[in-house]
Amino acid sequence: MPFLNRHLLSQLFRSLCRIFTLCLLLTLTVGCAANAVTPIDGTYRYKSPSADGIGKVYYGREIANVMGYQGANWLARPSRTAEERSDMAVDALMLKRNDVVADIGAGLGYISFQLADWVEDGKVIAVDVQPEMLALLEAERDRYGVNNIETVLSTEVDPHLPAQSIDMAVMFDAYHEFAYPQEMMAGIVNALKPGGQVVLAEYRAENPLVLIKKHHKMSQKQVKKELTAAGLTWVKTDDRLPQQHLMFFQKST
DSSP: OHHHHHHHHHHHHHHHHHHHHHHHHHHHHHHHHHHSOOOSSSSOEEOOOOTTEEEEEETTEEEEOOOOGGGHHHHTOTTHHHHHOHHHHHHHTOOOTTOEEEEETOTTTHHHHHHHHHOTTSEEEEEESOHHHHHHHHHHHHHHTOOSEEEEEOOSSOOOOOTTOEEEEEEESOGGGOSSHHHHHHHHHHHEEEEEEEEEEEEBTTOTTSOSOGGGOBOHHHHHHHHHHTTOEEEEEEOOSSSEEEEEEEOOO
8 A cells, every 4th residue: 555655746746746847838828929029010919917008919920009198298399300300301201382281190180280381272180089189279270260170080990081181191290009000000001192202200219218118109210111101102201300210101092
């Protein structure tokens, strides 16, 4: 019996070791899966959210948190013009007086009002997913009697723009927050007239001296990857801005 007991104890010990090893491997596998580098493709995948991300990954990029209307004052900060030189960015667009331009993620209309000065005989369509933002924009528009800005409330998956209705879509520090970039870009591309352009201004992820949260910056390589996947062709990158890429893409004719 003593021999039998030792034998059984040995078998039990080996079984427990195997169970422990399997449990450890399972734990490591699950943990790694939750935080692993996501495959680089257009499928939405999910992981544990980072501090400034939503845990949703597109082409290897974690989508950033949306700035809510509660942070609207930051969008209208007095230092913004000097920091971003949006006047130079709008100059670079080379808009015609009769162009129809969609400002996607318009927020308070910081860019929309500058665009409106250029398209006096055209129109600016200020698109945003937050009705509170659009209400603030409309109040400012009406206060100053600007008559060529129209507002559109979008959803996270649809900009709600008619097909072939716009000459250009601009996104200033907005694209990286799209919860459904694939669907939104499909809607934007559909809204472009043949030969129309999409222009993105995004803080340079390549430059560590640009003191913006990680997921609120994008590299040229990443932007090109995602927008060419949407069916657009990269035209040029304008580097005149102090902190941002200004990237031009075109819809085929």
